Amino acid sequence: QVQLVESGGGLVQAGGSLRLSCTASEHTFRPYAMAWFRQGPGKERDFVAAITWSGGRIYYADTDSVKGRFAISRDNVKNTVYLQMNSLNPEDTAVYYCAAEDDASGSLYWAYEYDYWGQGTQVTVSS
Numbered sequence: 001q002v003q004l005v006e007s008g009g010g011l012v013q014a015g016g017s018l019r020l021s022c023t024a025s026e027h028t029f030r031p032y033a034m035a036w037f038r039q040g041p042g043k044e045r046d047f048v049a050a051i052t053w054s055g056g057r058i059y060y061a062d063t064d065s066v067k068g069r070f071a072i073s074r075d076n077v078k079n080t081v082y083l084q085m086n087s088l089n090p091e092d093t094a095v096y097y098c099a100a101e102d103d104a105s106g107s108l109y110w111a112y113e114y115d116y117w118g119q120g121t122q123v124t125v126s127s
């Protein structure tokens with residue numbers, strides 16, 4: 001069973017930046033897409049961004065909450081996907097999860113579509 005291991009979370013002041021990383025445990029792992037979701041206290045798990053593994057097509061949440069501030073990227077050699085987060089604010093405080101799916105027919109926006117999940121990494125933004 002493939003494991004996704006996230007890193008890079010932590011405590012940062014408002015206006016700061018963090019880069020999250022997610023590495024798959026098997027070098028031969030080739031999902032259709034990988035994504036980042038986040039879940040704030042008492043909230044649902046929300047889509048943040050996704051990237052297809054072969055073509056590198058990128059999708060972001062269709063809200064103003066992350067557009068222009070977050071950027072997803074991947075390194076196929078390292079089997080790693082990244083989430084660069086800039087201009088962080090307290091509303092970004094959440095547990096951030098990495099996910100991967102094998103099915104190319106999904107929309108990429110819903111958590112139930114994903115087959116593999118990381119354990120989550122906490123991001124806390126202080127005001």
